[in-house]
Amino acid sequence: MSIGITTYGVYIPRYRIRVEEIARVWGDDPNDIKKGLGVFEKSVPDRDEDTATIAVEAARSALQRSGLAGVDIGAIYVGSESHPYAVKPTATIVAEAIRATPELMAADYEFACKAGTAALQTCLGLVAADYIKYGMAIGADTAQGAPADALEYTAAAGGAAYVVGKSHVIAEIEDTYSFTTDTFDFWRRQGQQYPKHGGRFTGEPGYFKHVLAGARGLLHKTRSKPEDFDFAVFHQPNGKFPRKVASTLGFSQQQVKQGLVVEKLGNAYSGSSLIGLASVLDVAEPGSRIFMTSFGSGAGSDSFTFRVTEEIGKIQDKAPSVAELLAAPIYLDYAIYAKHKNKIVL
Amino acid sequence: MNVPRFCREIPSRYNLIGTKCENCDTYYFPPRRVCITCRRKGVIREYQFEGSGKVVTHTTIYSAPENFSKMTPYVLAIVELDEGPKLTAQIVCDPSEVKIGMRVKSVFRKLGEEGPDGVIYYGTKFIPA
Numbered sequence: 473m474s475i476g477i478t479t480y481g482v483y484i485p486r487y488r489i490r491v492e493e494i495a496r497v498w499g500d501d502p503n504d505i506k507k508g509l510g511v512f513e514k515s516v517p518d519r520d521e522d523t524a525t526i527a528v529e530a531a532r533s534a535l536q537r538s539g540l541a542g543v544d545i546g547a548i549y550v551g552s553e554s555h556p557y558a559v560k561p562t563a564t565i566v567a568e569a570i571r572a573t574p575e576l577m578a579a580d581y582e583f584a585c586k587a588g589t590a591a592l593q594t595c596l597g598l599v600a601a602d603y604i605k606y607g608m609a610i611g612a613d614t615a616q617g618a619p620a621d622a623l624e625y626t627a628a629a630g631g632a633a634y635v636v637g638k639s640h641v642i643a644e645i646e647d648t649y650s651f652t653t654d655t656f657d658f659w660r661r662q663g664q665q666y667p668k669h670g671g672r673f674t675g676e677p678g679y680f681k682h683v684l685a686g687a688r689g690l691l692h693k694t695r696s697k698p699e700d701f702d703f704a705v706f707h708q709p710n711g712k713f714p715r716k717v718a719s720t721l722g723f724s725q726q727q728v729k730q731g732l733v734v735e736k737l738g739n740a741y742s743g744s745s746l747i748g749l750a751s752v753l754d755v756a757e758p759g760s761r762i763f764m765t766s767f768g769s770g771a772g773s774d775s776f777t778f779r780v781t782e783e784i785g786k787i788q789d790k791a792p793s794v795a796e797l798l799a800a801p802i803y804l805d806y807a808i809y810a811k812h813k814n815k816i817v818l
Numbered sequence: 819m820n821v822p823r824f825c826r827e828i829p830s831r832y833n834l835i836g837t838k839c840e841n842c843d844t845y846y847f848p849p850r851r852v853c854i855t856c857r858r859k860g861v862i863r864e865y866q867f868e869g870s871g872k873v874v875t876h877t878t879i880y881s882a883p884e885n886f887s888k889m890t891p892y893v894l895a896i897v898e899l900d901e902g903p904k905l906t907a908q909i910v911c912d913p914s915e916v917k918i919g920m921r922v923k924s925v926f927r928k929l930g931e932e933g934p935d936g937v938i939y940y941g942t943k944f945i946p947a
Binding site: 518519520521522524525528529532556557565568569571811 | 828832833866888889910925926927928929938940943
């Protein structure tokens with residue numbers, strides 16, 4: 473019996489700030505930034521939204537799409553680097569808000585931008601071992617970038633929830649592979665509001681080393697070639713990295729296009745590759761094969777291959793698509809954005 | 819609000835859990851344990867409201883209590899749920915957008931927090947449907 477994704481849900485806040493507006497405040501050239509990063513705007517949470525509310529909305533959207541009830545879910549793992557509490561799980565809030573309590577496993581994960589895919593692997597293992605019937609993996613973040621830091625142009629908000637099970641599978645998880653090392657490319661110390669990044673470690677030693685090794689590892693393990701896949705999704709901290717990694721691996725820009733949401737969303741950290749995957753599932757047809765590699769600073773990558781089943785057509789239009797969630801945004805100026813992001817300390 | 823009170827009200831605040839009298843089809847929010855019409859003949863069952871309704875009346879808060887001071891201006895409304903009960907809730911929208919009779923649906927948001935080191939209260943607000 474195949475194991476895979478049985479449903480998925482996404483949530484993206486309605487607010488956006490354009491690159492031009494951030495560049496105006498810090499005296500940068502917006503065209504340089506847009507050209508350099510390949511990002512034009514990013515999502516901003518409302519004043520009463522955080523990782524927990526985003527995770528709950530994504531989880532509810534996933535249940536709405538499938539008709540599953542909260543009580544069917546045997547495990548919830550929430551991956552994020554912006555959990556509202558340092559101690560007290562986001563997963564319990566989600567579990568209560570979808571009425572999955574009390575008989576379930578639950579915990580929060582943290583692995584920079586790949587905590588959501590780590591949660592997906594946990595659910596895959598628990599379902600494969602028949603400990604649970606359905607497990608929910610969530611990647612959600614309200615990412616922080618310090619004022620005037622380069623990260624401020626991309627650090628965004630959003631999340632996606634995936635239910636893994638053995639029945640009504642819409643996308644079979646064929647295989648997974650991870651690549652992990654101890655790397656100092658990006659970190660945030662306990663109690664600090666903003667993360668720091670290790671300059672030259674960000675590109676080659678961080679993102680490219682781990683995404684390339686993780687993707688090549690899974691291609692080798694599954695004896696696959698890039699041309700075997702219809703779609704490819706890579707973690708997207710900006711618009712350039714995933715395109716570059718795709719071409720290095722031999723994937724075409726056409727394979728990457730549908731899953732590339734960073735241009736209008738920004739980098740939703742733990743939600744990034746999972747929202748990209750949802751954008752692909754929104755349009756995928758039975759038989760489509762999808763390749764995905766996430767990346768988390770610190771550092772590691774999780775790669776997956778999926779095969780879309782006949783079931784996909786039954787649920788694609790039952791909940792808002794990524795394209796719908798990205799449409800009709802409300803644009804903020806920097807002052808209101810700063811208020812939304814608690815950058816103004818009173 | 820204090821922690822024990824909030825904890826007791828989590829089902830209602832997170833998921834709009836109320837009750838329904840199966841005898842006379844009356845819905846109650848917040849939940850009642852006794853039907854005020856049927857009294858002893860009432861058959862009370864737990865009921866999760868769908869979360870859709872309309873604005874009965876509204877006001878905009880410009881001068882808020884301390885915990886809500888960063889949220890101003892915000893819209894408070896009496897929302898009539900489609901099943902009948904009315905409740906007071908925040909409408910997440912621009913104050914110029916809200917109208918009497920406007921359709922709304924529930925969303926999960928942060929209601930407030932007890933300072934930087936206290937608990938965070940989550941629950942239901944409404945957005946234009």
